[in-house]
Amino acid sequence: MELTRHRCEVECIHPEHITPLLGKVVTGREADDLAGIFELLADPTRARLLHALSLSDELCVCDLALLLGRSESALSHQLRLLRDRRVVSRRKAGRVVYYRLADKHIRHVLADGLRHAREVAPRSERQAS
Amino acid sequence: MELTRHRCEVECIHPEHITPLLGKVVTGREADDLAGIFELLADPTRARLLHALSLSDELCVCDLALLLGRSESALSHQLRLLRDRRVVSRRKAGRVVYYRLADKHIRHVLADGLRHAREVAPRSERQAS
DNA sequence: TTAACATCTGAATGATGGTGCAGATATGGA
DNA sequence: TCCATATCTGCACCATCATTCAGATGTTAA
Numbered sequence: 001m002e003l004t005r006h007r008c009e010v011e012c013i014h015p016e017h018i019t020p021l022l023g024k025v026v027t028g029r030e031a032d033d034l035a036g037i038f039e040l041l042a043d044p045t046r047a048r049l050l051h052a053l054s055l056s057d058e059l060c061v062c063d064l065a066l067l068l069g070r071s072e073s074a075l076s077h078q079l080r081l082l083r084d085r086r087v088v089s090r091r092k093a094g095r096v097v098y099y100r101l102a103d104k105h106i107r108h109v110l111a112d113g114l115r116h117a118r119e120v121a122p123r124s125e126r127q128a129s
Numbered sequence: 130m131e132l133t134r135h136r137c138e139v140e141c142i143h144p145e146h147i148t149p150l151l152g153k154v155v156t157g158r159e160a161d162d163l164a165g166i167f168e169l170l171a172d173p174t175r176a177r178l179l180h181a182l183s184l185s186d187e188l189c190v191c192d193l194a195l196l197l198g199r200s201e202s203a204l205s206h207q208l209r210l211l212r213d214r215r216v217v218s219r220r221k222a223g224r225v226v227y228y229r230l231a232d233k234h235i236r237h238v239l240a241d242g243l244r245h246a247r248e249v250a251p252r253s254e255r256q257a258s
Numbered sequence: 259t260t261a262a263c264a265t266c267t268g269a270a271t272g273a274t275g276g277t278g279c280a281g282a283t284a285t286g287g288a
Numbered sequence: 289t290c291c292a293t294a295t296c297t298g299c300a301c302c303a304t305c306a307t308t309c310a311g312a313t314g315t316t317a318a
Contacts, residue, residue, distance in 0.1 A: 013191060013192065013195065014188075014189070014192055017185060017188060017192055018188070018192050018195065018196050021181055021184055021185055021196060022196075024184050025177055025180055025181045025184065025196060025197070026176065026177055026180050026243065027177070030246065030247070031173040031176055031177050031180075032173055033246040034170075034173075034176050034180075034242055034243055034246040035170065035171055035172055035173045035175075035176045036246075037242050037245060037246055038167045038168075038170035038171040038176070038242055039167075039171040041163075041164065041167035041171075042167040042168040042170075042171040043164055043275085043276075044160040044161055044163075044164045045276080045277095047160055047163050047164045047167070048154055048155055048156070048160050051154055051155050051160075051163075052150060052154045055150055055153050055154065056146060056150060059143075059146060059147070060143070060294085060295095061294070061295060061296095062142060062295090063142065063143055063146055063147050066142065066147060067147045067150060067151075067154060068154070070277090071277075071278075072294080072295070072296095073277075073278070073295090073296085073297090074276075074277050074278080076294095076295060076296055076297080077276075077277075077296090077297085078277095079296095080296080080297085086249075092284095092285095092295095094284095094285060094286065094294090095284075095285050095286070095293065095294045095295075096285095096294065096295085097294075097295060097296095103249070105245040105248070105249065106245075108241060108245075109238065109241050109242055109245065112237060112238050112241055113163055113166050113167055113238055114155065114163055116166060116234040116235075116237075116238065117159065117162040117163045117165075117166055118159070119234070120215075120232070120234065172305085172306075174306075174307095175306095189264085189265095190264070190265060190266095191264065191265090199307090200307080200308075201264075201265070201266095202265090202266080202267090202307080202308070202309080203306070203307055203308075205264095205265060205266055205267080206266090206267085206306075206307075207306080208265095208266095209266080209267085221314095221315095223264090223315060223316065224263065224264045224265075224314075224315050224316065225264065225265085225315095226264075226265065226266095259318100260317100260318085261316100261317090261318085262315100262316085262317085262318105263314100263315085263316085263317105264313105264315085264316105265312105265313080265314085265315100266311105266312075266313070266314095267310105267311085267312070267313090268309105268310095268311090268312095269308105269309090269310095270307105270308090270309085271306105271307085271308085271309105272305100272306095272307090272308105273304105273305085273306085273307100274303105274304085274305080274306095275302100275303085275304080275305100276301105276302095276303085276304100277300105277301090277302090277303105278299105278300090278301090279298105279299090279300085279301105280297105280298095280299090281296105281297085281298090281299105282295105282296080282298095283294105283295080283296070283297090284293100284295080285292105285293085285294085285295100286291105286292090286293090286294105287290105287291090287292085288289100288290085288291085288292105
């Protein structure tokens, strides 16, 4: 990567700051994968869905819909997304489909985020408390 | 919360599954806060930006722009969002503004997610390998 | 002061994403 | 077979959001 093609040369650019980072910062595909993981948790419905699954063993769509107060259609859409990303797996028992977390990783990230959310609590509603 | 207002009563509803979860699953404001944390990491540019800051001590906008290959305007918008959410803090030194992570929490979540991203690697591009 | 420059900001745009709706699929019971 | 039901799917709508562009703000040096 070129370091000299830009304008700021005197004050701004700090080669000693950025050169050691050149190969370390995530890029391209890896950055997309990283952001992709968080995308799955960045929606309240999905976050609650995954949280419910992390607290339980397995739950059917109808249970989830009732528990979260969302339509079964909405949850089905979200569950399909989560299934495509291999975050949840499903078990069919007759007409009922049970979902469970397929990935222990998400449980960790979710627990981490939840702990932080409860610690830092009021994000930007109130001024710096 | 009503458990009987819905239709499925024979097979689907499992009161023994959902009643113990009724008070435990995150709801409302807390769910929004939880999802809000992950929203900040759900964009490749922000994820890389925060990753760069987590590897370094502090970086100015110009350094970040060069390092990430994004316009300074785009980064400034993102940095404002991150500053509003109290995830980064800034230090002004003349014309140059240096940003750093304000929150050790994000560093944890980011490291966790990155570890998982590198472990699980190819998300849904390839069929189940 | 004027010029150069690092950063910020508002508006506009193009893309993405969550959900409702209606209909389809699949399973179990009569 | 026919009906009820649990889940899935395609389409459409609306909201959100990341980025660009142009201009504004604030700072340093001459």
